[in-house]
Structures are given as structure tokens and as C-alpha cells.
Amino acid sequence: MSLNVAQIREQFPILHRQVHGKPLVYLDNAATTQKPQAVINALTDYYTQCNANVHRGAHYLSDEATRRYEAARKTVAEYINASRQEEVIWTSGTTEGINLVANGVAQRLKTGDEVLVTEMEHHANLVTWQQACKRSGATLKVVPINEDGSLNTEQFHALLSENTAFVSMPHISNALGTINPIKELTAAAKAKDALVMIDGAQGVAHGAIDVQDIGCDFYAFSGHKVFGPTGIGVLWGCYEVLKDWPIWLVGGEMIATVSYQDATWGELPNRLEAGTPNIAGAIGLAAAINWLRQYDAADILAHETALLARATQLAEQTDGLTIVGHAAKKIGVLSFILDGAHPADIGFLLDKQGIAIRTGDHCAQPLMKRLNVPGTARASFSIYNTLDEVEMLFEGIKKARLMLA
Amino acid sequence: MNLPSTDEIIDDLEFLDDWEQRYQYIIDLGKALPGLPESQHKEEYLVRGCQSNVWLISEEKDGKLLLHVDSDAVIVQGLLTLVMAAYHNKTPEQILAFDIDHYFAQLDLENHITPTRGNGLRAIVGKIQQLAKQSQA
Structure with a gap:
């Protein structure tokens, strides 16, 4: 059909x-996709019928908002084939997702470590790693492209080494449309014990994603590029890697206990989601995914x-x-x-x-x-x-x- | 450089009502702009836009500001000509007294100098006004 x-x-x-x-x-x-009526309705309905803060209310609306918000997480988890819902972290978009990961990586990198990106990066997946390397003393290596705009995979393999600590690459190039062989490249990087992140900002718009099949550790995307609202995005991370990932923003929602002088952190996904989240955005993104899935x-x-x-x-x-x-x-x-x-x-x-x-x-x-x-x-x-x-x-x-x- | 006056430009554009004629006029103005030799496309003269770049060199002569401008996009060159008509070879007092927003509104081109446009035109206008203030001081 x-x-x-x-x-x-x-x-x-x-x-x-x-x-x-x-x-x-x-x-x-x-740049951004338009929104179907189903998404617009989901946002209107949320603010018309359901608006309340999540995870802390002692009242009906808060329960309902929390249910819808967590159901949205489940929808995303299913759509990208995450093995657990807690692997889905809400962000403001791809850029925040990459920053969250780069911030953690920068704390763990040391001099002599190498981070691999490609020549076709969007600034969001370049400046983040360049700065993480500057902060930590690691070296940024850039995999060249071929004249036709495809990634030079030979060079990718050549630049991978025992020193490669992290690889981040786009699923699809925003400027050229090139689809990268991310599954094959991820496998090669994992064989060197590197962590792998995929910038999925463009990837998510063109078909269902299967993060387990790709085999990467992180996959980030934005809701607005897949018919959802702006200001909501997803960072997926493999549970084993994410569970003790360095914390990002601190504040409400992400803590377990707080005293004046100290704090302990909550569990995934909350520990990486400080503050009141973009509840309507998450619900709108789930509506977008459900809309898209009918085709x-x-x-x-x-x-x-x-x-x-x-x-x-x-x-x-x-x-x-x-x-x-x-x-x-x-x-x-x-x-x-x-x-x-x-x-x-x-x-x-x-x-x-x-x-x-x-x-x-x-x-x-x-x-x-x-x-x-x-x-x-x-x-x-x-x-x-x-x-x-x-x-x-x-x-x-x-x-x-x-x-x- | 033989620049049309702002009044001539206002008169000309008033007669052109469909967008194609109006922008053809602006494109033709842009092509007539002498611009700057490639060697003068230096970082120090550059006003970076997100979509196109503008270069501005200024000098003061007999109490007037002489401006030399260029862009890599021809429509921006045309728009720069409109700006030059207002500012080139004028005294700082004349420059600062000129209501550029009203002028662009009269031309029905005000959307070009809103801060949202990535063509550097607003930045150029700001820079010229700043030069005028400095030379007054």
C-alpha cells in the first residue's frame, strides 16, 4: 500500500x-517538522483538562498528569525499542542530550584518551566534544568524509584505537542527508571498548529507531523533528551505562535526600531530570509518535x-x-x-x-x-x-x- | 559612486507594486553597487550574518562619513544600496537624524531590518550609527 x-x-x-x-x-x-492535529489536540487537551505538576501531587490531576507523562515515556521506549523505560531521559532536545553525555564524559576522560567525531557534524555534536576534550585534556579526532559526502569508513576504522574512549556520530547528516552505517561502525567502536553515541536529530524523522539493534550506548533526538512539539527531546542511554552516569542539572525531582550540607541522588530516570519537566511536551511527543506509527x-x-x-x-x-x-x-x-x-x-x-x-x-x-x-x-x-x-x-x-x- | 537619493528610491519603489518588480529593482541596485575588491573582504571589516556576510569600511572626509560596503549576496547588496543612499557621504548629524526604520517602512521593506533577519543589515545600520556618534564625540 x-x-x-x-x-x-x-x-x-x-x-x-x-x-x-x-x-x-x-x-x-x-529544521523542524510541522505538527498534525493529533499533536495539537494532545497539547490543548493537556492544558485544558489535565495540567498539574507530576510525581508529587496529592491530588487527582497530579495523578492523571503523572500517568499520562509516564505513559509518554513508555511510548517512546517502545518506539525506539529501549529495553527499559528508565533508559528514556527527557531533555529539551538533541543538543541538551549530547551536552548531558559530554558533561559526563568530560569528567571521566584523561590525557591520552581520544574522542572520535566526523567531518559532517552539526555544531551540537562537535562543539560539545571539542569542549569536553579541552576540559579534560583528551584529543578530538575527526573522521574525514569522502568527496560524495559519505563517511570515509576506512578512515573511521583506521582512527579507532585502544585510546578511543568515546565515539559520537550522526545517524543522518543534516546538511547532506547522508545515512551513516551506524550499526557497523558502532560494532567496530564497541570492539575497542569505546562508548558510542548517535546524534539522532535527523535519524528519528525518517523511520523507527531500534537502539538495541544499533548497539550504541546513547541515542539523542528532538521531538520537534518528528512532528512533536519544540522544547522536548529524548536521551536514550543503555541502563548499565546510564545508571551511575555523572549527574547533570541538580535541584528538585532528581534527589533522594537533602540536608543543608549534602544530598544524595535518586534513581533513573529522575536523577538526570532535575526540575519540573516539560510535561505537555512529553505528552505531545508521544502523540506524535502514536500518530506516525499508524503509517x-x-x-x-x-x-x-x-x-x-x-x-x-x-x-x-x-x-x-x-x-x-x-x-x-x-x-x-x-x-x-x-x-x-x-x-x-x-x-x-x-x-x-x-x-x-x-x-x-x-x-x-x-x-x-x-x-x-x-x-x-x-x-x-x-x-x-x-x-x-x-x-x-x-x-x-x-x-x-x-x-x- | 552615483547613488540614487532616498527620495528617488522611495519614488521608484512606489511605482512597483508586485514583488517581482520590486525585488528586480533591488537586485539591479545590488548589481550596480561597486562593492569591495576581494582583497578587502577582511575579517576586521566583516559583519557576519547567519546566511550572508557584509563588509563595511568607513573613512571621514571633510566632516562627512564615506562608506564602502559589500555583501556576498546580491539582494543584500541591493538593500545595502538603500542604506548607503541614506548614510554615505553625510555628516554624523545627518546620519543620526535620519529615521532609518521609517525609511524602510516607507519602502515597505521593514522586515529586512528587523533583528530576526540573518543578513547583517540591522548590524550594519547599528555600526554606521555608532561610527557617526564616535566621530561627533
């Missing part, structure tokens, strides 16, 4: 609005593959257009530059036509430098995009070029 995209679009109110007097063509999904993962993949294939085909037919990132395995992203036109100009003139893309360095300045481009224009696709919208993108590019010529 193929996806009924028209029926899916019906569920996204924002896709029916106009911008600059034109129907919105939203192709900035790698067949293979159908979604087939649809997104068809969108990217058509976009790539049209891009290759456009004179003076260079696709940035040609990895054999990629999804969701068409990054490109045009001769004689700055990406910002292209983005601006597409916006005027109702077409939303992203332009710039995509929070990956070292990668842009490595690729020797000032930045790119990036169209990124999701479940609700249509082949017609891909055509409109290229009509829009044509018009922009005429104006800039």
Missing part, C-alpha cells in the same frame, strides 16, 4: 495557509525516497546547479549551490514564492569549509510533501535564476 499523502496533508492545518499570498510549500523539514514505515520510506529521487533528477537537469552530497545512501535532503547565485538570494526569492527552504551553513561551518562552499540551499522533505511540491521548487528556482541573471 502506498501512502495517502492527501489524507496526511489534511491533518496538518499549517500546510493550508498562505505565505506572501502564495500557498505554502514547506521544504524545511530538517507503515516501508511506505513512508518509499514516499520519501521517491521525493528525493525526483528532486535529484530535476536538480541534475538544471544547468549550473551542483548537488552538495551525493552519498549512495541518503534521505530527505537536497543540498545545492547554483553558479552565480548566493544561497541566501535563492532562499529569499523562493520564500517570496511561498517556498520555504533553508540556506546557510546549516550549523556545520567546518563541514562547509571542508566542502569549500560558503553555504548551501537545502530543501528537505517529509511525509506530507508531494511530487507536485518538488516540481514547484524547481519552477521557483528557475524564476529566481531569471531574476538574478
Whole structure:
């Protein structure tokens, strides 16, 4: 069965609005996805019917809010195939998840240890490790990419050593769309006794994740990239690694006992979740996952593959257009530059036509430098995009070029 | 450099009502901007935007500020020309007296100088006003 995209679009109110007097063509999904009515309803319903603080109330609403909030954790745990619910830590997003882990790693690293990242990192998965290394005296090693934007796996293996303490890499590149062979690379890193983290910000948007199958120690993602609200994210960590992980934020909720001069820490997941959590966000994220799960993962993949294939085909037919990132395995992203036109100009003139893309360095300045481009224009696709919208993108590019010529 | 005056720009843009004509006008202004030689694209002159970069060099002559600007994006070059029309070769008093927000609103381009835009234009305006204040002092 193929996806009924028209029926899916019906569920996204924002896709029916106009911008600059034109129907919105939203192709900035790698930045954030739009929200289906089911998610909007879950948030409204929570604040309309259920709002209360969790885990501490002596009243009906608090019990109900706690039940819904912990049910959301269970939904996420099932969706990513966590072996225990306590392995799911709520964060504000991928960035906080990586920071939580990097903070702990920095406390354990010592001079001579090495941390491995890749040339295709988003700043969130680069600056974190760079700073952790600076603090601890460890060395950051950067695995190069190939000219087509795929990871140089030979170099990955070559850079792995007995000194490798930690490996962090993206599941899917936000700037290029490259899908990394994370399972194979994780296995290689684990064989050297390194801990492995996957930056799943882009990975989570394109299909179900199985953290046990990947074999990593940590997987972080953001709710807003998978049709959920902003401000909620998930850090999954393997229980054995996470159970005595260095604490992150301290305060309420995460403690066991407190005196004026001392404190002891609670159990997972609370010990890594200080303060009142984003309750509505967690419930909204669970609603997003439940919404997404009604569709067949293979159908979604087939649809997104068809969108990217058509976009790539049209891009290759456009004179003076260079696709940035040609990895054999990629999804969701068409990054490109045009001769004689700055990406910002292209983005601006597409916006005027109702077409939303992203332009710039995509929070990956070292990668842009490595690729020797000032930045790119990036169209990124999701479940609700249509082949017609891909055509409109290229009509829009044509018009922009005429104006800039 | 033969810059149009702010009044000429206001008159010109008033006649152009669809977005394509308006931005074609801005693009054409941008192309006519002399810009700066590549060798002057130095870090010290750079005002970094998230999407495009702007360079600004200034000098003072006969009590007036002479401004030389460039951008790597042509629409920003065009917008810079609008800014230059207001500020180039003017006294610090003239610069500080000029209501740039009102000017951009008259041009119906006020969204370009809101702080949310990553094109560095707001930063340039702030920098020029600061230069004017310094030279007054």
C-alpha cells in the first residue's frame, strides 16, 4: 500500500495557509517538522483538562498528569525499542542530550584518551566534544568524509584505537542527508571498548529507531523533528551505562535526600531530570509518535525516497546547479549551490514564492569549509510533501535564476 | 559612486507594486553597487550574518562619513544600496537624524531590518550609527 499523502496533508492545518499570498510549500523539514492535529489536540487537551505538576501531587490531576507523562515515556521506549523505560531521559532536545553525555564524559576522560567525531557534524555534536576534550585534556579526532559526502569508513576504522574512549556520530547528516552505517561502525567502536553515541536529530524523522539493534550506548533526538512539539527531546542511554552516569542539572525531582550540607541522588530516570519537566511536551511527543506509527514505515520510506529521487533528477537537469552530497545512501535532503547565485538570494526569492527552504551553513561551518562552499540551499522533505511540491521548487528556482541573471 | 537619493528610491519603489518588480529593482541596485575588491573582504571589516556576510569600511572626509560596503549576496547588496543612499557621504548629524526604520517602512521593506533577519543589515545600520556618534564625540 502506498501512502495517502492527501489524507496526511489534511491533518496538518499549517500546510493550508498562505505565505506572501502564495500557498505554502514547506521544504524545511530538517529544521523542524510541522505538527498534525493529533499533536495539537494532545497539547490543548493537556492544558485544558489535565495540567498539574507530576510525581508529587496529592491530588487527582497530579495523578492523571503523572500517568499520562509516564505513559509518554513508555511510548517512546517502545518506539525506539529501549529495553527499559528508565533508559528514556527527557531533555529539551538533541543538543541538551549530547551536552548531558559530554558533561559526563568530560569528567571521566584523561590525557591520552581520544574522542572520535566526523567531518559532517552539526555544531551540537562537535562543539560539545571539542569542549569536553579541552576540559579534560583528551584529543578530538575527526573522521574525514569522502568527496560524495559519505563517511570515509576506512578512515573511521583506521582512527579507532585502544585510546578511543568515546565515539559520537550522526545517524543522518543534516546538511547532506547522508545515512551513516551506524550499526557497523558502532560494532567496530564497541570492539575497542569505546562508548558510542548517535546524534539522532535527523535519524528519528525518517523511520523507527531500534537502539538495541544499533548497539550504541546513547541515542539523542528532538521531538520537534518528528512532528512533536519544540522544547522536548529524548536521551536514550543503555541502563548499565546510564545508571551511575555523572549527574547533570541538580535541584528538585532528581534527589533522594537533602540536608543543608549534602544530598544524595535518586534513581533513573529522575536523577538526570532535575526540575519540573516539560510535561505537555512529553505528552505531545508521544502523540506524535502514536500518530506516525499508524503509517507503515516501508511506505513512508518509499514516499520519501521517491521525493528525493525526483528532486535529484530535476536538480541534475538544471544547468549550473551542483548537488552538495551525493552519498549512495541518503534521505530527505537536497543540498545545492547554483553558479552565480548566493544561497541566501535563492532562499529569499523562493520564500517570496511561498517556498520555504533553508540556506546557510546549516550549523556545520567546518563541514562547509571542508566542502569549500560558503553555504548551501537545502530543501528537505517529509511525509506530507508531494511530487507536485518538488516540481514547484524547481519552477521557483528557475524564476529566481531569471531574476538574478 | 552615483547613488540614487532616498527620495528617488522611495519614488521608484512606489511605482512597483508586485514583488517581482520590486525585488528586480533591488537586485539591479545590488548589481550596480561597486562593492569591495576581494582583497578587502577582511575579517576586521566583516559583519557576519547567519546566511550572508557584509563588509563595511568607513573613512571621514571633510566632516562627512564615506562608506564602502559589500555583501556576498546580491539582494543584500541591493538593500545595502538603500542604506548607503541614506548614510554615505553625510555628516554624523545627518546620519543620526535620519529615521532609518521609517525609511524602510516607507519602502515597505521593514522586515529586512528587523533583528530576526540573518543578513547583517540591522548590524550594519547599528555600526554606521555608532561610527557617526564616535566621530561627533
